[in-house]
Amino acid sequence: MPEAEKKVLLMGNPNVGKSAIFSRLTGAKVTISNYPGTTVSFSQGYMKIDKDEMAAVLDVPGIYNLEPSCKADSVAVDMLSEGDVVVNIADATNLERNLYLTLELRERGVPVIVALNMWDETRHKGIEIDAEKLEKELGLPVVPTCGLTGFGVKRLMVRIRNARKKEFKALSKDERWEEIGRVLEASQKLHHHHHTLLERLEDISTRPVTGLPIAALVLYLSFKVIRFVGEGLIGNVFQPLFDNFWLPLMARLSSFLGGGGIVHDILIGKLVDGQIDFGQSFGLLTAGLYVPFAAVLPYIFSFYLVLGVLEDLGYLPRLATQVDNLMHRLGLHGYAIIPMILGLGCNVPGAMALRLLEGRREKFIAATLMAVAVPCMAQTAMIVGLVGQRGGRYVALIFGILFVVLLVKGLLMNRFMKGCSPEILWEIPPYRMPQPMAVIKKLWMRVSEFLKEAVPFVMLGILVVNILYLVRVLDILSRVFAPVLSGLWGLPKETISAMLIGFLRKDVAVGMLAPLGLTTKQLVVACTVLAIYFPCMATFIVMLRELGLRDMIKAAGLMVLTALAVGSLVNFLW
């Protein structure tokens, strides 16, 4: 870590491009999307400000003013006392509102530099800003920038280096608005502008009459593309790679190890009819590589590709608006759809995005619903791979059951928990054409994150289950849990190993059902229960942090109860 003397804070309203500027200043990789609330925690990076001087740069989550209305806001405000320089990033297309924070910041006795971001969008929106005049009127350095292209970032760095403290009179709220009016009168001209195609699209995807069919279409197309790309990658790239190159190698290793024994079973797993079957041989080098790379990775890739495009376009806040009334019945508001959608990729970032929600009740409901009814893409990929062999309708059945669980559980929680659903109040950003390079960068970040985080856990899971099997712990556990497993869910007691590994990795857990020879009904019950009963360890840790111990215990109790109820219901009704 380089020695950093100065601390530079990037502060501004939500969705003005702070993360894009942060990434430009420091070269650090962070998620950048077109919706307010992308950044839920601080990112820190370093930039060189002089030959041998580094400064720490902090990407602070967006705030509208310095009077905090929720916990996330107050953390951002507290940071202010630690900053040596504040770079106030303002949306140049929306100056009036952005300048309120600017005026508050300049009263705090910290050097402030204003970056007029999204400068490239001002012209076609008919906004003409005289940056020099603005600088004079505000009494602060002003630099037009564009985070996506990097325009103005060099000049911004120079101004950061030369930042000076200045004294400003403290103003009242009304005086600030008056001051903003005066400043803008002198430095900004608004012209009439013609509606672009994207703007017309904005309107029709906002109105419910057209917006709901569009939402259905977007979701349907997303599903189609994710499936097409995912299946295509498996069928044309990963399956052949494993079959043609890896299988012969492993077969040789297997016969070298004598086709059995402890080492063989840990590395290769059990053979099926004397052959290695990547879906059923649970060794570190067989399923341990096949599950993350061939079965899951293609879907992770295709999911995040589609999500990245939708995020950068700015579609998610519109989807949130379309589902707000439904979510209200579940004790949430529309914006809670964002953690859920992120959760479809991986529950960990989904759980982190719970911070977007204001209240404790709302967070609790959203966390519990996500944990029980939103399977991550790794799990989904395995379900599609395994259950799909018995017919697509059984895959649909599992997701249908999960969706019903989501609705019923949400309705019940909203009905029986004290308090009421909060109201949505959120900015809807304009549509922006997704930039291919930005989409690819983000995709790469997320895919490598998956590989770094998931593969070790998959390996660990397989190692643990092999060892437990060898020391016969699984035998004992399967006898203890047999009443629940076979009595309630109608599953063979061997499924205990999958249930156990599900705490570590859900994808491996689903995979472990493959060698058990389950009937289709048992498979559906087992996959559904695995999705519901408990979050994986990584998700659990994040949820615990977001909810606190008491709420987490309650939530976990609800998850287990739901799994017991839903599993038995499906078992007895089928």
Added chain:
Amino acid sequence: MKEMSLIELKEKQAAVVREIMGGGGVTMRLEALGIRPGKKITKISSHFWQGPVTVLVDRNKVAIGHGMARKIMVEVI
């Protein structure tokens, strides 16, 4: 002109915000998004089943929950 709530305002109609009939918290959050007395806003859409109202403030679009929209009093211009 008569005052009405944002719910009653028709789609595509422009109005001036007159009053926000809520506590400090609501007022503050709305103000942060540029919705404060004296501001001109245009209603873009409203959703059935007590869904949100979307409005245009300056060049910005904001979705406001039904309950909150009821507390925003406006005057048609």
